[in-house]
Amino acid sequence: MDRAGRGVKPPATASDVPHQAQATSGAAPILSGDTVEGRRVLGFTCTASSAPTADDDQLILAGDEFADRPPRRSADPADQPSLVRTGRPPDEQIRHARTHHPDDLHPGLADRFRGLLHGPRTPPFTSDLIEHLAGSGHHTWLSGGAPRDLLSGADPDDIKDLDLTGTTPAGAFTETARQVLDLDGTCAEHPQRFSPDTLVCTVLDPLARTGGPSLDYRGLGLGLDGASFPATGTDLLQDSRQRDLTVNTLLYDPARNLVVDPSGDALGDLADGGGRLRLVPASTSADPLVRAEVLLRGLKFLLRWHDRELDDEPLRAWARALPPDLPAQLDRRGERTWDRLRSLRAQCVPDPRAPDVRETLRGFGTVASEIFTRCDGAGS
Numbered sequence: 595m596d597r598a599g600r601g602v603k604p605p606a607t608a609s610d611v612p613h614q615a616q617a618t619s620g621a622a623p624i625l626s627g628d629t630v631e632g633r634r635v636l637g638f639t640c641t642a643s644s645a646p647t648a649d650d651d652q653l654i655l656a657g658d659e660f661a662d663r664p665p666r667r668s669a670d671p672a673d674q675p676s677l678v679r680t681g682r683p684p685d686e687q688i689r690h691a692r693t694h695h696p697d698d699l700h701p702g703l704a705d706r707f708r709g710l711l712h713g714p715r716t717p718p719f720t721s722d723l724i725e726h727l728a729g730s731g732h733h734t735w736l737s738g739g740a741p742r743d744l745l746s747g748a749d750p751d752d753i754k755d756l757d758l759t760g761t762t763p764a765g766a767f768t769e770t771a772r773q774v775l776d777l778d779g780t781c782a783e784h785p786q787r788f789s790p791d792t793l794v795c796t797v798l799d800p801l802a803r804t805g806g807p808s809l810d811y812r813g814l815g816l817g818l819d820g821a822s823f824p825a826t827g828t829d830l831l832q833d834s835r836q837r838d839l840t841v842n843t844l845l846y847d848p849a850r851n852l853v854v855d856p857s858g859d860a861l862g863d864l865a866d867g868g869g870r871l872r873l874v875p876a877s878t879s880a881d882p883l884v885r886a887e888v889l890l891r892g893l894k895f896l897l898r899w900h901d902r903e904l905d906d907e908p909l910r911a912w913a914r915a916l917p918p919d920l921p922a923q924l925d926r927r928g929e930r931t932w933d934r935l936r937s938l939r940a941q942c943v944p945d946p947r948a949p950d951v952r953e954t955l956r957g958f959g960t961v962a963s964e965i966f967t968r969c970d971g972a973g974s
Contacts, residue, residue: 621671622731623761626816626827627681630655630667630674635681637816637827638763639664643790646765654825659818669763684733684761687830687856694853696846699861703744703853707846710740710750717799717809719778720756721848726770727762728849733828734760735845738810741853742841745864746871756807759814759845761828764793767811771797791934793824819881830856836884838891839863839909840874871902873909882923886935886965889913889958893966894942896954906957914959921964932968939969946970 628635633655641664642650651669658665671677696703711720724734738757744750762770768788775781775797787796797809813826815836827833834843834856840863845854855861863872873895877888892909917923924931943951946966955963 622679623828624653624669624671624674624677625679625681625683625761626829626832629676629678629680631676633657636818637825638669638813639823639825640764640790640793641666642765642788644788645768645786646788647769648763648766650765651763654816654818659821659825662822664823669766681828684828684830688854689858692855692858693847694855694861696851696853699745699853700747704851706744706748706750707736707848707851710744710753710756711736711848713750715751716756716807717784717797719774719780719784719797720809722778723771723774724758724848726774727760727767730762730766730770732760732762732766733847734758734762734849735847735854737845738842741844741846742860742864744846745844745853745861754807756809758809758811759833760811761814762811763813763826764788764795767813768795771795771811791824793826817877817879817881817884819879819884830854834860834876835878837876838888839895840876841871843876870905871899872905875909875912882920883927883931883934885916885920886924887938889916889962889965890935890938890942893951893954893958893962897943897950900950910957910959913962916959916961918961920961921968924965924968935965936969939966 624630624635626635626637630653636654636656636659639652639654640646640650641652648670652665653667653669653674654665655667668674696707710716727734735758736756737759738755740753740756743753760767768786771786772781775784783800785798787798788794793812795811799808814828814830814833816825816827816832817836818825830845837843840857840859843855843857844860844864845856846852847854857876859874863874865871873892875888875892877884879885892913896904896906896909924935939946945951955966
């Protein structure tokens with residue numbers, strides 16, 4: 595078998611050239627851990643409200659997370675003469691033991707990943723988009739439910755959503771996607787959407803109306819607790835600490851045909867030896883909104899996987915240990931925070947009054963019950 599895979603073939607220099615010399619622009623993208631103006635680079639934000647471009651991407655340096663508003667600082671390395679390359683590229687961040695050839699995990703898994711990325715229900719421009727991003731020195735991974743479900747034995751046709759993550763900031767991703775769609779001649783068929791609150795970039799797919807996967811992208815999680823603006827970074831381990839459950843931290847690298855388990859825990863929790871799925875919170879954030887979001891997503895997965903053999907005690911123990919004043923902390927964030935939680939609860943729990951919802955919620959503790967109930971009305 596060809597271990598390199600044929601999923602997505604990046605340009606020859608995209609992964610083999612050192613960080614200091616990559617990218618078609620003549621300079622590699624800035625990474626978390628580099629320094630600018632003598633300050634450590636944390637990551638990126640985007641100041642556009644819609645249809646962003648690379649010019650809207652702003653560099654976040656240490657100390658900026660305490661500012662009232664996003665900085666105005668170009669993320670283009672050509673605009674940063676004081677840039678010092680001290681950040682580690684993703685390939686150097688994860689120990690070899692945490693990367694796996696798919697077929698070493700399950701025979702035929704590489705074919706299932708290729709079947710998803712190149713199948714008739716996946717937007718045909720996806721591979722070209724990943725290649726264009728690689729040509730700019732960026733890394734892109736398949737994230738979310740697709741790696742988890744394919745590793746659990748799902749058929750590619752069963753995957754309903756296609757989530758990508760990577761090192762590309764939101765504006766540069768949206769601009770590249772627009773260019774790829776223009777070249778593909780399908781720009782009008784695949785309009786784009788951008789959320790300034792989450793930095794999620796979506797390419798809408800007409801096939802989604804008939805069950806085909808849509809394409810969502812968000813840069814690697816950065817998790818600036820208490821920051822007044824969203825941000826992304828380029829650190830794989832940091833990203834894994836921002837996700838909800840460990841089983842959702844798995845990534846698939848289509849350019850190198852590798853399954854990546856950044857924390858080293860996800861593959862074990864996917865099947866703990868007894869065939870059970872362990873639900874273990876991955877997030878280490880103390881941000882009250884992040885905690886509430888993990889809570890709602892954890893409930894979603896408990897309800898979705900009710901017919902599977904689960905070990906949900908780690909999730910329930912985490913929920914019972916939430917601070918009693920968590921609802922009050924959310925109140926101090928204002929009504930917009932509660933609006934965001936109401937929207938998320940509607941996605942996670944479409945029928946909040948179903949008997950199994952209340953029964954499941956009972957084991958989460960009083961704080962979780964209060965947050966869930968408060969999503970019914972005003973955040974008081």
